[in-house]
Amino acid sequence: xxxxxxxxxxxxxxxxxxxxxxxxxxxxxxxxxxxxxxxxxxxxxxxxxxxxxxxxxxxxxxxxxxxxxxxxxxxxxxxxxxxxxxxxxxxxxxxxxxxxxxxxxxxxxxxxxxxxxxxxxxxxxxxxxxxxxxxxxxxxxxxxxxxxxxxxxxxxxxxxxxxxxxxxxxxxxxxxxxxxxxxxxxxxxxxxxxxxxxxxxxxxxxxxxxxxxxxxxxxxxxxxxxxxxxxxxxxxxxxxxxxxxxxxxxxxxxxxxxxxxxxxxxxxxxxxxxxxxxxxxxxxxxxxxxxxxxxxxxxxxxxxxxxxxxxxxxxxxxxxxxxxxxxxxxxxxxxxxxxxxxxxxxxxxxxxxxxxxxxxxxxxxxxxxxxxxxxxxxxxxxxxxxxxxxxxxxxxxx
Amino acid sequence: xxxxxxxxxxxxxxxxxxxxxxxxxxxxxxxxxxxxxxxxxxxxxxxxxxxxxxxxxxxxxxxxxxxxxxxxxxxxxxxxxxxxxxxxxxxxxxxxxxxxxxxxxxxxxxxxxxxxxxxxxxxxxxxxxxxxxxxxxxxxxxxxxxxxxxxxxxxxxxxxxxxxxxxxxxxxxxxxxxxxxxxxxxxxxxxxxxxxxxxxxxxxxxxxxxxxxxxxxxxxxxxxxxxxxxxxxxxxxxxxxxxxxxxxxxxxxxxxxxxxxxxxxxxxxxxxxxxxxxxxxxxxxxxxxxxxxxxxxxxxxxxxxxxxxxxxxxxxxxxxxxxxxxxxxxxxxxxxxxxxxxxxxxxxxxxxxxxxxxxxxxxxxxxxxxxxxxxxxxxxxxxxxxxxxxxxxxxxxx
Numbered sequence: 001x002x003x004x005x006x007x008x009x010x011x012x013x014x015x016x017x018x019x020x021x022x023x024x025x026x027x028x029x030x031x032x033x034x035x036x037x038x039x040x041x042x043x044x045x046x047x048x049x050x051x052x053x054x055x056x057x058x059x060x061x062x063x064x065x066x067x068x069x070x071x072x073x074x075x076x077x078x079x080x081x082x083x084x085x086x087x088x089x090x091x092x093x094x095x096x097x098x099x100x101x102x103x104x105x106x107x108x109x110x111x112x113x114x115x116x117x118x119x120x121x122x123x124x125x126x127x128x129x130x131x132x133x134x135x136x137x138x139x140x141x142x143x144x145x146x147x148x149x150x151x152x153x154x155x156x157x158x159x160x161x162x163x164x165x166x167x168x169x170x171x172x173x174x175x176x177x178x179x180x181x182x183x184x185x186x187x188x189x190x191x192x193x194x195x196x197x198x199x200x201x202x203x204x205x206x207x208x209x210x211x212x213x214x215x216x217x218x219x220x221x222x223x224x225x226x227x228x229x230x231x232x233x234x235x236x237x238x239x240x241x242x243x244x245x246x247x248x249x250x251x252x253x254x255x256x257x258x259x260x261x262x263x264x265x266x267x268x269x270x271x272x273x274x275x276x277x278x279x280x281x282x283x284x285x286x287x288x289x290x291x292x293x294x295x296x297x298x299x300x301x302x303x304x305x306x307x308x309x310x311x312x313x314x315x316x317x318x319x320x321x322x323x324x325x326x327x328x329x330x331x332x333x334x335x336x337x338x339x340x341x342x343x344x345x346x347x348x349x350x351x352x353x354x355x356x357x358x359x360x361x362x363x364x365x366x367x368x369x370x371x372x373x374x375x376x377x378x379x380x381x382x383x384x385x386x387x388x389x390x391x392x393x394x395x396x397x398x
Numbered sequence: 399x400x401x402x403x404x405x406x407x408x409x410x411x412x413x414x415x416x417x418x419x420x421x422x423x424x425x426x427x428x429x430x431x432x433x434x435x436x437x438x439x440x441x442x443x444x445x446x447x448x449x450x451x452x453x454x455x456x457x458x459x460x461x462x463x464x465x466x467x468x469x470x471x472x473x474x475x476x477x478x479x480x481x482x483x484x485x486x487x488x489x490x491x492x493x494x495x496x497x498x499x500x501x502x503x504x505x506x507x508x509x510x511x512x513x514x515x516x517x518x519x520x521x522x523x524x525x526x527x528x529x530x531x532x533x534x535x536x537x538x539x540x541x542x543x544x545x546x547x548x549x550x551x552x553x554x555x556x557x558x559x560x561x562x563x564x565x566x567x568x569x570x571x572x573x574x575x576x577x578x579x580x581x582x583x584x585x586x587x588x589x590x591x592x593x594x595x596x597x598x599x600x601x602x603x604x605x606x607x608x609x610x611x612x613x614x615x616x617x618x619x620x621x622x623x624x625x626x627x628x629x630x631x632x633x634x635x636x637x638x639x640x641x642x643x644x645x646x647x648x649x650x651x652x653x654x655x656x657x658x659x660x661x662x663x664x665x666x667x668x669x670x671x672x673x674x675x676x677x678x679x680x681x682x683x684x685x686x687x688x689x690x691x692x693x694x695x696x697x698x699x700x701x702x703x704x705x706x707x708x709x710x711x712x713x714x715x716x717x718x719x720x721x722x723x724x725x726x727x728x729x730x731x732x733x734x735x736x737x738x739x740x741x742x743x744x745x746x747x748x749x750x751x752x753x754x755x756x757x758x759x760x761x762x763x764x765x766x767x768x769x770x771x772x773x774x775x776x777x778x779x780x781x782x783x784x785x786x787x788x789x790x791x792x793x794x795x796x
Contacts, residue, residue, distance in 0.1 A: 014436070015429050039447070188470065192472075290698075297685035297694075298691060372530055376553070
């Protein structure tokens with residue numbers, strides 16, 4: 001197994017001012033090539049701590065990728081850190097210096113003295129071209145380990161990674177197959193109970209992640225080729241799909257709204273929505289689709305009664321009752337002339353929320369009752385509405 | 399010096415699927431309290447590696463903050479990692495278990511067996527309440543070191559940090575005064591030009607941040623007490639407020655919608671909104687307020703004409719013209735019986751978007767024309783609509 005580790009260098013990353021998108025990019029790049037990443041580290045501009053972090057990384061990983069700390073100033077310490085750990089002394093490389101100076105003279109400027117250190121190399125390092133910045137990278141191969149140092153600006157790093165680093169890395173031919181299955185209407189621990197020992201096996205691996213939109217289940221397997229990896233994962237994936245069939249609505253880039261709208265399109269039907277509770281959550285997810293006639297958000301009783309909420313339901317059962325949801329769904333379906341009417345009602349204090357879906361002839365409802373913040377209740381209620389819509393359009397019994 | 403270190407636990411963070419916003423939040427929180435952060439680490443769901451990372455962090459830091467890995471499943475290993483490093487054995491805490499079980503039974507459900515480990519404690523740990531999730535946190539004080547473990551979902555983590563962790567941390571007494579002023583309708587480089595050398599000074603510091611809702615300007619100053627810090631920042635803050643007076647609409651937790659709705663409430667007036675373009679963006683921000691009669695999102699021409707868009711405007715000027723915005727604003731104002739009607743129209747290809755605000759007697763419009771992604775255009779158009787509303791309600795000339 002080929003193990004990589006990322007070290008992001010820069011005090012600004014520890015001050016919360018910058019989100020480290022480079023590390024996310026590299027993690028994806030490594031994953032796509034079957035390289036395993038065990039650790040990501042962020043360390044400030046301090047020589048001793050940079051060196052310690054590199055030393056620890058070399059103990060446990062085959063490939064150490066450093067980002068940042070290659071600028072010209074005294075607090076750019078990545079080169080010094082690598083040299084210290086390897087016991088080598090940086091020297092100015094004349095070719096690099098000439099190149100750097102020519103970058104400045106071609107613009108009619110003089111290279112500041114401080115940039116000289118960007119022309120440093122140690123004996124075991126080669127330099128990596130940076131056509132869009134002044135900081136060349138370093139690549140070191142020593143004692144069976146590889147160290148790569150790239151500049152911090154994302155454009156420079158990404159280009160160097162693709163043009164200079166990847167072609168020089170003799171990456172193992174292992175490939176990772178992975179699929180993320182999206183579920184709705186079931187909690188993480190109930191999924192764990194259904195999956196049993198599956199989540200304990202190492203490869204293919206099965207892992208669950210609680211997301212805002214529901215629980216994701218990720219099946220992954222590594223092999224010598226993508227096809228082999230896919231085949232190796234197939235049996236496990238099939239079991240997971242079967243056990244969770246009732247709750248899975250899509251995979252990878254699918255969303256609840258994308259699968260529901262796709263069904264609506266296939267059936268050439270239309271939808272109208274009334275959000276008494278979720279105020280815009282469904283409008284954002286559905287409102288731009290040509291098969292959605294309209295989404296109305298309102299908590300105003302006059303408007304609601306005008307639309308079809310009966311004064312009897314309002315006074316005897318309340319604006320947040322199941323019947324209110326049904327009447328509002330019916331009202332908006334009728335007013336906007338759609339095949340389906342969908343409505344949400346809810347109460348932030350009792351935490352009880354209802355969704356209703358109506359056609360000309362029938363209605364279905366779902367009820368949620370789970371403590372949470374207002375944002376969580378709105379998220380869950382809009383997800384329940386979308387799931388009710390999707391399952392109905394798919395032709396499933398509720 | 400009090401040194402902290404952050405450890406984010408979760409294989410998903412190493413696969414590049416998630417950006418670790420928790421660590422950015424914590425870095426900011428620590429900085430605001432003068433706590434120094436030397437290292438941030440990310441480690442996958444592997445007991446040995448989690449334990450190694452905790453061990454190393456305890457060697458070099460006073461406060462070790464773990465995020466994630468507190469779920470109910472076998473790949474949630476933060477508790478196990480802490481216990482292993484400290485040589486202690488987790489045991490089920492009966493109070494925690496009763497509380498967890500009651501969360502389920504109060505909803506008529508049975509707690510899955512796997513959740514039991516969320517009721518674990520080790521002898522040196524106290525548990526940290528999590529009112530919005532099933533994973534309590536841990537706080538350990540041992541051998542002069544502090545370990546805090548919090549759940550991964552950002553809402554749960556942030557609330558636990560503020561309500562449970564901060565009050566228990568005896569943080570050093572330097573105090574930071576800071577205020578964030580929100581602007582709309584001006585770009586970051588124009589603000590930089592107006593502020594001149596102010597952004598170069600170290601303390602009080604003045605920094606600009608381009609956000610989705612507009613450019614924020616943050617004035618901050620650190621001193622021995624909050625009152626001293628506030629006084630030290632006062633002169634700088636006054637200059638910033640004066641230079642940007644035309645563009646500042648609020649500060650800190652204010653939003654464009656909160657200041658606009660506050661004005662609407664004060665004036666005891668009502669609003670109706672039609673989103674032909676922004677589909678739910680304004681419904682989310684305004685739709686739950688009692689003075690908002692309703693927000694309708696629709697791209698359906700039949701619905702729009704029924705509401706008041708004239709066939710002449712539709713055929714000769716188009717659904718995304720200024721006049722369409724005015725007619726839709728007038729239509730929704732009239733249909734829902736509100737003091738003001740507000741509407742958005744726009745075209746993703748020409749990037750031209752219009753907002754219109756009408757009363758019984760007059761109308762105002764604003765036009766945006768700026769290249770961007772669909773999400774950016776929607777965000778900017780909804781902000782322009784809110785700014786038009788706010789400035790009108792405030793009684794300013796457009």
